[in-house]
Amino acid sequence: MTNFKEEFKNRVTFAIISHPDAGKTTLTEHFLLHGGVIRQAGTVKGRGSSRLASSDWMAIEKQRGISVTSSVLQFNYGGKRINILDTPGHEDFSEDTYRTLMAVDSAIMVIDSAKGIEPQTKKLFQIVSKRHIPIFTFFNKLDRDGRPPFDLVDELEKTLGIEACPINWPVGSGQILQGVYDLQNDRLVKYAGTKDFDQSVFDESMEEIELLKDAGNHFDEEKIKSGKQTPVFFGSALADFGVVELLEDYLKYAPAPSAKQTVNEEKIEPQDDRFTGFVFKIQANMNPNHRDRIAFVRIVSGQFSHGIEVTLASNGKKIKLNNVTQFLADEREQVQNAVAGDIIGLYDTGNFQVGESIYTGKKRVEFEPLPTFTPELFSRVVAKDVMKQKSYHKGINQLVQEGTVQLFQSFHGQEYIIGAVGQLQFEVFQFRMANEYNSQVVFEPMGKKIARWLDPNDVDESMNTSRSILVRDRFGDPVILFENQFSLNWFKDKYPKVALQRKM
CATH class of the missing domain: 2.40.30.10 (Translation factors)
Incomplete structure (x- = not known):
């Protein structure tokens, strides 16, 4: 190992974020392909696919063709040691994604060029933006018919409130895709799937590029470093078009590890x-x-x-x-x-x-806390087979420690209650209990609740009613699960001196 004070400068640690199905995992696969760590890029497909994404390793991900957990992927490219944190796209697993974003120094945002900015993309961007970390944008699926590029860039700026600076520009799309024009090097990167070159499509794109040069934002590396400007790329992850250019340009400007x-x-x-x-x-x-x-x-x-x-x-x-x-x-x-x-x-x-x-050392170091969500959906959980209590308890405790669901217990007793942000979390939990711990579980849905934490000194067992269920979280702290906002307001009126807390 060389001097670590120089070595860390060659590290690039980033996440790829997107709305589900925008192509995040496919892009990740092609990065791995070009990094020489896999021979053939997998595609994210459901049951029956002969090839599955390397970054989707969990059984339920391979079965359903979705990413529900963060993967860590490491490889070398262009003299850099790259750490990709491939995050879940599904909104029910936002908490896992938000925590993962605390561990990166930059992000690549993948957007479907036919759909534009989608809700989950906007939420994830806001988290990245709050930390002022560099973000690079990749408009994906250019080999399919999509929206006009000016519309996409305009929506990016207006919806997300960030300056956009195109690094390349599409020459056609879908059936008439000719390639992308490299604006920094003034050259056309041809699309391999094009049969006949269409001069009229090229000429139209060159007119758009002239408009860009006159009215577009100028490349500003300082703005990129502070998260105020996003370099914009167009391409197709599935067709492996524009991926190398994205990776190489990204590595030119991606920041080294920063202070925390x-x-x-x-x-x-x-x-x-x-x-x-x-x-x-x-x-x-x-x-x-x-x-x-x-x-x-x-x-x-x-x-x-x-x-x-x-x-x-x-x-x-x-x-x-x-x-x-x-x-x-x-x-x-x-x-x-x-x-x-x-x-x-x-x-x-x-x-x-x-x-x-x-x-290491004597001086205590504690970094800022990671985000924790307040669950909204709750279910009682019981083991189908009472003879498998050991694996049942082990499975629950280990999966809860991962932080994707939260565990509560009745205030007096052993009844388990699982809290989650979305329904898919329950399904994944149930699948993993059966698949990984050989423990079949049954959920008894409690529906939506409003969870609020309170000081142990304020607990009065008369607070436990059918509309305000008193429970403990896995650390033993008291929590009340309110039936609805009316129940919460009623409680505040009855106990005005009791402070109620919520998580993020």
């Missing part, structure tokens, strides 16, 4: 001598045969080396990091050294929680 802020408003710089990092994700059963549990850590500063001893910020416990991996989806390799910007996986026996900060 602690709860004390101290900034930890990547070149700091002490090793620091934080757990942004926990994943159980990446290898079902071993029932393992991996804590994903973003290294913030310093250098990891095999056997390093770290302290957990939450409880001061010291742990030696001996068994550490890096990933290509569910494939892994042992790692001896890593630097700021890298993502490493720690084999975990229950020591880590999502959001945990780890560090």
